[in-house]
Amino acid sequence: MQLSLPEYRRLLATYLIPQWRRVLLFALLFGTELALKLIGPQILRVFLDDATLADRHTSLIPIAVLFLVVTLGQQSMGVWAAYTSERIGWRATNALRIDLTRHLLQLDLSFYKEHLPGELIERIDGDVAMLGNFFAQFVLQVLGNLLLLVGILVITWFQEWHTGLALTLFALLAGMLINVVSQVTVPSWQAVRQANADLYGFLEERLGGTEDIRSSGAESYVMRHFFLHARRRFFTTLRARLISVLPWSVPQLCFAIGTVIAFLLAAWLYGAGMVSLGMAFLIYYYIQMLFLPMIIISEQLEDFQKARASVTRVYDLLHVRSRMKDGPGVVFPSCALPVEFVDVSFGYDDEVMVVHHLSFRLQAGEVLGVLGRTGSGKSTIARLLFRLYDPASGLIRLNGTDLRTAARADLRKTIGLVTQEVQLFEASVRDNLTFFDRTIDDARILAALTDLGMLRWYHHLPQGLDTRLAPNGGGLSAGEAQLLAFVRVFLKDPSVVILDEPSSRLDPATERLLEQAIDKLLYGRTAIIIAHRLSTVKRADSILILEEGRIREYGARINLARDPNSRFSHLLRTVHSEVQP
Numbered sequence: 001m002q003l004s005l006p007e008y009r010r011l012l013a014t015y016l017i018p019q020w021r022r023v024l025l026f027a028l029l030f031g032t033e034l035a036l037k038l039i040g041p042q043i044l045r046v047f048l049d050d051a052t053l054a055d056r057h058t059s060l061i062p063i064a065v066l067f068l069v070v071t072l073g074q075q076s077m078g079v080w081a082a083y084t085s086e087r088i089g090w091r092a093t094n095a096l097r098i099d100l101t102r103h104l105l106q107l108d109l110s111f112y113k114e115h116l117p118g119e120l121i122e123r124i125d126g127d128v129a130m131l132g133n134f135f136a137q138f139v140l141q142v143l144g145n146l147l148l149l150v151g152i153l154v155i156t157w158f159q160e161w162h163t164g165l166a167l168t169l170f171a172l173l174a175g176m177l178i179n180v181v182s183q184v185t186v187p188s189w190q191a192v193r194q195a196n197a198d199l200y201g202f203l204e205e206r207l208g209g210t211e212d213i214r215s216s217g218a219e220s221y222v223m224r225h226f227f228l229h230a231r232r233r234f235f236t237t238l239r240a241r242l243i244s245v246l247p248w249s250v251p252q253l254c255f256a257i258g259t260v261i262a263f264l265l266a267a268w269l270y271g272a273g274m275v276s277l278g279m280a281f282l283i284y285y286y287i288q289m290l291f292l293p294m295i296i297i298s299e300q301l302e303d304f305q306k307a308r309a310s311v312t313r314v315y316d317l318l319h320v321r322s323r324m325k326d327g328p329g330v331v332f333p334s335c336a337l338p339v340e341f342v343d344v345s346f347g348y349d350d351e352v353m354v355v356h357h358l359s360f361r362l363q364a365g366e367v368l369g370v371l372g373r374t375g376s377g378k379s380t381i382a383r384l385l386f387r388l389y390d391p392a393s394g395l396i397r398l399n400g401t402d403l404r405t406a407a408r409a410d411l412r413k414t415i416g417l418v419t420q421e422v423q424l425f426e427a428s429v430r431d432n433l434t435f436f437d438r439t440i441d442d443a444r445i446l447a448a449l450t451d452l453g454m455l456r457w458y459h460h461l462p463q464g465l466d467t468r469l470a471p472n473g474g475g476l477s478a479g480e481a482q483l484l485a486f487v488r489v490f491l492k493d494p495s496v497v498i499l500d501e502p503s504s505r506l507d508p509a510t511e512r513l514l515e516q517a518i519d520k521l522l523y524g525r526t527a528i529i530i531a532h533r534l535s536t537v538k539r540a541d542s543i544l545i546l547e548e549g550r551i552r553e554y555g556a557r558i559n560l561a562r563d564p565n566s567r568f569s570h571l572l573r574t575v576h577s578e579v580q581p
């Protein structure tokens with residue numbers, strides 16, 4: 001989809017109006033620079049004509065000084081204008097980067113399933129960087145240089161009509177030619193951007209999975225695909241660069257032809273006595289000058305063509321709408337809350353449902369243990385309650401309210417989620433625990449660490465809470481990372497806790513700590529524990545066993561444990577016999 005003119009106008013207005021003073025300054029500087037460009041040759045003409053006068057009375061020095069002042073003024077305006085436009089471009093693109101990032105962070109998880117992070121980085125950084133010139137200069141450069149072009153032609157028409165006519169015809173022909181060749185490069189630059197996005201997407205995914213790739217010995221497979229992506233990028237870039245020689249060499253050729261025409265015309269007019277030497281020089285000078293605006297306009301149009309593909313992609317991204325809509329907002333009380341699933345079915349794709357007709361109810365403060373084979377839909381229940389997705393049918397109630405009427409920000413405050421994969425950042429322990437929330441003071445963090453029995457761990461940190469963690473939580477064991485995730489939830493103090501228990505093996509000491517932490521975390525809260533070990537569900541009031549997304553068994557834990565025919569008691573017996581053969 002290409003953008004319409006009003007959409008371009010809106011885009012420019014959105015990012016330029018907030019810095020209108022700077023845009024105005026740029027317009028003034030740029031306009032003055034153009035005016036000085038036109039005045040300079042006129043002073044030279046006067047200088048030359050005066051210099052060749054037989055009976056010259058006036059001194060040439062003031063004219064020469066004036067020319068110098070005008071030239072210096074033009075150069076200074078040019079530098080100042082370039083600096084100002086650079087700032088406009090950076091500010092506008094940075095604001096756009098922020099808007100894009102903010103927008104992307106609000107999109108559904110289903111969007112992230114379809115787009116690799118590396119590809120999104122390329123959109124936010126690469127594509128937006130292409131728009132710097134569009135925001136900063138495009139409109140003014142095109143309009144200004146058009147004005148300069150017209151100005152040169154009008155002046156020459158007035159001063160010598162033969163020259164005016166010749167220049168106008170020549171400008172039209174050369175302009176059309178330059179414009180045609182400038183379009184040639186656009187598709188090849190689009191291909192370069194796509195090759196970049198593909199390569200970054202590939203790299204990001206493979207670097208993220210480096211541990212698995214090494215352990216499964218898939219390095220050579222990855223390297224081969226890296227080579228294929230890099231090769232494609234190399235050849236598309238090479239092709240684009242070679243084709244880009246055209247828009248550069250055609251204006252050079254026109255420029256050479258123009259210079260010859262200028263010489264011939266000036267020589268003929270001067271030889272025929274139709275113009276003075278100063279005027280002959282002026283004709284030559286204006287023909288030379290004519291090229292600069294033509295080349296700048298063509299460069300701007302070429303740049304705009306390249307930017308168009310980026311604008312379209314950025315605009316498309318900005319218009320991706322979350323399928324889930326925030327409700328008007330609900331204030332949940334900060335105490336344990338009841339949770340209810342009513343006939344909930346859901347699939348990550350619209351066609352294939354992964355959970356079917358789930359119905360269960362947790363009283364406030366009740367703990368539900370969810371069991372089931374891998375892929376049976378346990379984590380999906382957690383994602384639905386956290387409203388990372390909406391059910392395809394049925395509804396989920398929290399404290400009697402349909403989740404869809406709540407704002408997602410309300411839910412994030414009310415529900416704490418500890419997943420199997422704990423995301424840690426290359427930041428201080430404090431920032432990792434508080435999620436960069438500066439309102440949480442150290443005393444609260446230490447109280448949470450004490451509550452969870454992590455003071456010993458804390459005392460071993462070389463710089464206390466200021467200790468920086470390595471990227472991706474490197475240096476921490478899986479158990480420690482899990483404990484940090486518990487501290488996070490503790491600090492959030494939610495009414496409902498969802499605990500997707502880690503299935504990884506932990507050493508007995510960490511496991512004991514984790515067990516204590518779970519007890520403390522669940523105290524006074526409604527909780528859903530997705531359990532991989534039966535020992536975890538001993539604290540559950542009720543048990544739900546899933547099989548292929550359907551409830552196979554659901555009831556009070558004590559009753560199910562007592563019933564010898566229940567699936568749960570069967571599981572208990574199996575584990576027991578495995579432990580004590």
Ligand SMILES: Nc1ncnc2c1ncn2[C@@H]1O[C@H](COP(=O)(O)OP(=O)(O)OP(=O)(O)O)[C@@H](O)[C@H]1O
Binds near residue numbers: 113373380381
């Ligand atoms: N993001 C996703 N996109 C598409 N399908 C998914 C996605 N996440 C899970 N699934 C599918 O949904 C089904 C249920 O997955 P879910 O993660 O809920 O299982 P689980 O019981 O939690 O498994 P595990 O015990 O291995 O964590 C599986 O068939 C899985 O392949």
